[in-house]
Structures are given as structure tokens and as C-alpha cells.
Amino acid sequence: MRLFSWRFIRVWQRNRDVFFKLWRPEITGFVVEPIIIILTMGLGLGAFIGSIGQESYIQFIAPGIIASYAMFSATFECTYGSFVRMEYQKTYDAIIATPLNVEDVIVGEIFWGATRALMTGTAITIIAAIFGLVSSPWALLIPPLSFLQGLMFGSIALFFTSMTPAIYSFNYFFTLFVTPMSFFSGVYFPLDQFPQIVQTISWVLPLTPVTYLTRALVSGNIHPGLLWSLLLIVGIGVVFFMVALVTMRRRLTV
Amino acid sequence: MIIIETKNLTKKFKSLVAVDDLSLQIEAGECFGLLGPNGAGKTSLIRMITAVSPSTRGEIRVLGKDLKVYARQVKAVLGVVPQLDNLDPDLTVLGNLLTFARYFSIPRKEALRRSLEVLSLFELEAKRNSQIFELSGGMKRRLLIARGLINQPRILILDEPSIGLDPQARYLVWQKLRELKAKGVTELMCTQNMEEAAALCDRVAIMNLGKILGLDTPRNLVAKYVGKEVLEVEVDSTDKEKLLKELKERRLDFEDAGNKFFVFHNEANGFATLANPEKMRRRPATLEDVFLRLTGRSLIE
Ligand SMILES: Nc1ncnc2c1ncn2[C@@H]1O[C@H](COP(=O)(O)OP(=O)(O)OP(=O)(O)O)[C@@H](O)[C@H]1O
Ligand SMILES: [Mg+2]
Numbered sequence: 001m002r003l004f005s006w007r008f009i010r011v012w013q014r015n016r017d018v019f020f021k022l023w024r025p026e027i028t029g030f031v032v033e034p035i036i037i038i039l040t041m042g043l044g045l046g047a048f049i050g051s052i053g054q055e056s057y058i059q060f061i062a063p064g065i066i067a068s069y070a071m072f073s074a075t076f077e078c079t080y081g082s083f084v085r086m087e088y089q090k091t092y093d094a095i096i097a098t099p100l101n102v103e104d105v106i107v108g109e110i111f112w113g114a115t116r117a118l119m120t121g122t123a124i125t126i127i128a129a130i131f132g133l134v135s136s137p138w139a140l141l142i143p144p145l146s147f148l149q150g151l152m153f154g155s156i157a158l159f160f161t162s163m164t165p166a167i168y169s170f171n172y173f174f175t176l177f178v179t180p181m182s183f184f185s186g187v188y189f190p191l192d193q194f195p196q197i198v199q200t201i202s203w204v205l206p207l208t209p210v211t212y213l214t215r216a217l218v219s220g221n222i223h224p225g226l227l228w229s230l231l232l233i234v235g236i237g238v239v240f241f242m243v244a245l246v247t248m249r250r251r252l253t254v
Numbered sequence: 255m256i257i258i259e260t261k262n263l264t265k266k267f268k269s270l271v272a273v274d275d276l277s278l279q280i281e282a283g284e285c286f287g288l289l290g291p292n293g294a295g296k297t298s299l300i301r302m303i304t305a306v307s308p309s310t311r312g313e314i315r316v317l318g319k320d321l322k323v324y325a326r327q328v329k330a331v332l333g334v335v336p337q338l339d340n341l342d343p344d345l346t347v348l349g350n351l352l353t354f355a356r357y358f359s360i361p362r363k364e365a366l367r368r369s370l371e372v373l374s375l376f377e378l379e380a381k382r383n384s385q386i387f388e389l390s391g392g393m394k395r396r397l398l399i400a401r402g403l404i405n406q407p408r409i410l411i412l413d414e415p416s417i418g419l420d421p422q423a424r425y426l427v428w429q430k431l432r433e434l435k436a437k438g439v440t441e442l443m444c445t446q447n448m449e450e451a452a453a454l455c456d457r458v459a460i461m462n463l464g465k466i467l468g469l470d471t472p473r474n475l476v477a478k479y480v481g482k483e484v485l486e487v488e489v490d491s492t493d494k495e496k497l498l499k500e501l502k503e504r505r506l507d508f509e510d511a512g513n514k515f516f517v518f519h520n521e522a523n524g525f526a527t528l529a530n531p532e533k534m535r536r537r538p539a540t541l542e543d544v545f546l547r548l549t550g551r552s553l554i555e
Pocket of ligand 2: 296297298413
């Protein structure tokens with residue numbers, strides 16, 4: 001099997017340059033919106049809910065929002081973003097005529113998706129900290145966690161992109177997978193409220209271990225059990241990374 | 255020295271054979287033209303040689319290296335100008351060149367120098383900060399060619415380089431291609447423009463249905479397939495039968511194009527004349543005649 005090389009960084013650099021040229025509209029979706037959600041849901045809904053365990057509701061959802069919006073960033077980038085570059089702009093076609101191979105392009109896209117997750121996760125964490133919603137120095141590990149989950153979600157998204165005939169097919173991916181996942185992964189309410197079957201299902205959703213870990217890092221409640229979450233993220237990430245490499249290569253080599 | 259070589263190269267799209275068991279040798283320093291009607295397989299062939307599309311069967315060697323193994327090294331010395339515009343619409347004109355240079359790991363300062371150089375070569379300096387959508391079709395084409403030169407390629411591969419260019423721009427491009435060839439760059443180009451092939455190419459291959467039907471210098475191709483002159487005879491339904499009979503009886507080499515007959519190798523026929531002299535025209539033979547002859551006039555007209 002042909003693997004990628006360091007040259008994938010060239011694709012990452014290209015995407016970075018474009019992003020920093022047009023970052024203003026992007027920032028609204030990925031930073032302003034989550035802040036509004038934390039504040040309105042946290043304060044508004046929180047007034048009814050009171051507290052969850054020892055935390056106020058707003059403290060509870062802040063890490064969930066960090067995790068899920070980092071996930072959204074990588075996912076959007078490696079679905080709509082990658083699809084437009086691949087199909088409409090023919091950007092990949094141009095790149096693979098240079099010393100970069102198809103694999104470098106694929107990996108460059110995934111790493112860029114992960115970088116978007118890193119930026120979103122970090123930005124929301126900083127703002128949450130300003131609002132006093134972060135209570136532990138362990139939160140310094142959120143950026144690397146966001147990047148790691150970005151690799152996983154970027155790979156999953158790119159795998160789906162490799163199967164996507166037309167851009168509107170992403171509606172299925174979002175309404176059947178991404179959005180439900182964000183509701184059943186402990187982002188907005190704790191999973192132990194659910195019947196056992198739902199709890200079991202939620203543990204195969206890749207956002208669940210991410211939410212779990214992020215929440216632990218924000219609150220400082222660190223224990224060895226978290227290693228399982230980490231392992232799950234790495235495992236799912238590696239599998240989809242390899243799968244995306246294969247299916248995307250198949251799509252791009254005609 | 256042979257710089258590009260294909261052996262029994264085949265490309266299939268499902269059951270469709272786009273390139274059919276094609277063996278080809280291109281000499282270093284020559285300008286090689288691929289001519290052929292739409293769908294002949296020119297782009298498919300070029301995409302395999304530039305390592306962006308895998309072959310179904312067969313072998314490709316560029317600079318003596320097996321393309322399957324050394325794709326990266328080969329691509330580093332190729333300049334590729336694709337048939338379809340794939341400029342990066344997210345970047346400016348200059349941004350396109352700089353980003354492309356980075357794919358070749360050309361250091362930033364050198365990349366800027368080369369970018370400005372190729373922009374001036376193709377008279378695009380004034381557009382350096384424009385967005386791609388602000389360019390006209392011909393400007394995009396020129397930028398695409400300029401981009402293909404950013405890595406100072408040893409081999410330049412162009413898929414219909416002058417499509418959509420106005421006459422001035424076309425001559426500008428031809429001039430640059432001649433200069434590059436004089437500097438030792440090997441050129442492989444597809445074209446539909448016979449004038450272009452005759453003006454630039456040392457050797458030309460005429461392709462149809464994935465196969466090469468004729469390959470030689472433009473001059474030799476013309477001499478071999480059509481001779482020095484062509485006699486065009488206008489026909490109408492009333493005298494067609496009679497003419498046809500006469501052509502066959504006299505064993506003339508001709509092509510039936512419906513409302514016209516083309517008589518080839520006319521000098522060998524002792525400059526045959528037929529029918530009413532008002533309906534006949536003698537003219538020098540061109541590469542276009544070869545093209546039409548080999549690929550079938552009926553397909554084109
Ligand atoms: N991606 C593809 N999938 C399926 N068939 C294809 C694909 N690309 C090309 N073909 C087919 O292969 C054949 C050769 O196409 P190709 O593009 O190589 O022709 P061409 O000589 O470049 O034609 P043109 O002068 O129109 O550019 C055509 O029959 C075309 O329909
Ligand atoms: Mg073509």
C-alpha cells in the first residue's frame with residue numbers, strides 16, 4: 001500500500017493560506033454561534049434545570065459545546081470544503097500533477113480539518129475560561145485533544161466524501177449521523193439519564209469519548225478510566241484514516 | 255535519446271478502450287504533436303504520462319525511469335498544462351503561482367522571482383493581484399501555461415495549449431514554446447489546430463480510437479498520405495455517379511466528402527482533371543488533409 005509523505009504539508013499550507021484570507025465569515029459559525037449557545041442554553045435553560053451533579057448547567061454544557069463544535073469544524077471542512085475543492089475547483093487534479101501524490105492530498109485535507117478543530121476548540125475554551133467556566137489547568141490539554149479528535153472526525157468525514165456522488169448527499173450525513181450524534185454523546189445532558197440501550201449505543205458514537213474527556217479536562221476530574229476514552233478516539237481515528245486513504249484514492253485515481 | 259517511452263499502453267474506462275495498446279517514443283528536445291478528433295484518447299494518454307491517471311496495462315518510462323516507481327521524481331521535472339482550467343479560484347493570480355511553486359518545494363524568494371518572470375512572459379503582470387474569476391478565458395489559459403513553467407521543467411506537456419486564445423496571444427504562446435524548445439525543453443502537445451502542429455511540431459502522431467494511425471514529420475505525413483496537391487471537385491447529385499465511376503476507372507486516390515471529392519496524390523496522376531473545370535480547384539496539400547484522411551472525413555463533417 002502506498003503511503004503519504006511529508007509533502008502533505010503543502011496541501012495544509014494551501015488551505016491555511018486560503019482560510020486566513022477569508023477567515024472572517026468562518027469565525028461566526030465556529031466561535032460566535034457556540035458562544036451564543038453556551039450563554040442562552042446555559043443561562044436560559046439552566047434556570048429551569050438548576051444543576052447537574054455539583055455543576056451548574058452552564059458549566060456542564062461548556063465542555064460539551066467545545067467538543068461538539070470542534071467536531072463540526074473538522075466535519076464541515078472535510079465534507080463540504082473537501083468536496084468543493086475536489087469536484088468544483090479541481091484543486092486536487094492540479095496538485096497531483098506536481099510531486100505530490102494523491103495520498104499527500106488526502107492526508108493534507110485531514111490534517112487541515114484537524115487544524116480547524118484545534119482552532120475552534122481552543123477559541124471556545126479561551127472564551128469559556130473568560131466566563132469562568134473552566135476550573136482546571138488540565139484544560140491546557142484541550143487543544144491537543146481537539147486536534148486529535150479533528151483527525152478522527154476529518155477522516156470519518158473524508159471517508160464519507162469519497163462515497164458522495166453529489167454535494168447535497170451530505171444532508172444525509174449530517175441529518176442521520178452528525179446531528180443525532182451531537183445529541184446522544186453527552187453534550188447537552190448526561191448519558192446516565194438514558195435507558196441502558198441508548199447508553200450502549202452512545203458509546204459507539206465517536207463524539208462520546210471526546211465529550212467525556214473534554215469534560216474531565218475542564219473540571220480537572222482526572223482518573224485512569226479516561227485512558228479508555230483516549231484509546232477509543234485513537235482507535236477509531238486510525239481505522240477511518242486508513243479507510244479514507246483507500247476509498248479516497250480510489251475515487252481520485254481515474 | 256528517448257525521453258518518453260510507452261510500451262503497449264492501454265487505458266480502459268470500464269469497457270471503453272480510450273488508449274489501445276499504444277507504443278510511442280519521444281526524443282529529447284523535440285516537439286511532438288498528438289492530433290486526433292474528439293474522444294481519440296489524447297487526454298487519456300497524456301494523463302497517464304503525467305502520472306495523474308493509472309494505466310490499465312503497459313509501461314511508461316520517462317527519462318528512463320519507470321513511472322510506476324518514480325512518479326514523484328518524474329513529476330518534479332514535468333510542466334503540465336491541462337486541457338481544462340484547474341487554476342485555484344481561492345487564490346489570486348500571483349497566489350496561484352506561489353502556491354504551485356511551493357508544491358515543488360521551490361523556496362519562497364525564488365518562487366516570487368520565477369512567478370514574476372512567467373507573468374511578464376505571458377503579459378499578465380497587470381493582473382498579478384486579480385482573482386481568477388476576474389480573468390478572461392484567454393488570460394486563464396496563459397496563466398495555466400505560465401504555471402506549467404514554474405518548476406522550469408525539462409519536459410513540457412500541453413493539452414491544447416492555444417485553445418481560446420486570440421491570434422496575438424496564440425503567436426505569443428507559439429513564440430514562447432519555440433524559445434523553450436531552443437533551450438532544450440522537450441514538448442509534447444495535443445492540439446486540434448493543424449496550423450499549430452505544422453508550425454511547432456517536429457513530429458506528429460495522428461490518433462483515433464486510442465491508436466496511432468500515422469506518425470512522422472508533418473512534411474512526410476503530407477507527402478505520404480496526400481501528396482503535394484489536392485484537387486477539390488464540387489459535385490452535385492446529377493453528375494456524382496458519373497464522376498465516381500470515372501474516378502474509379504482511372505484509379506485515382508480520392509475521398510468522397512458528400513458534396514465534394516478530394517483527389518490526392520494528384521501529381522502522380524499527372525494532375526488529373528475531371529469534369530467541368532469551373533468546379534475544380536487545385537491547392538497545396540496540408541496536414542489537415544492527412545488528418546481528415548486518416549481519421550475519416552465523415553466523422554468530422
Ligand atoms: N473519466 C472518464 N470516465 C469514462 N470515460 C472517459 C473518461 N475520460 C475519458 N473517457 C472516454 O475516453 C475516450 C477518450 O477521451 P479523451 O478525453 O482521452 O479524448 P481526447 O482525445 O482528449 O478528446 P478531446 O479532443 O475531445 O479532448 C472518450 O471516449 C471518453 O468518453
Ligand atoms: Mg482532450
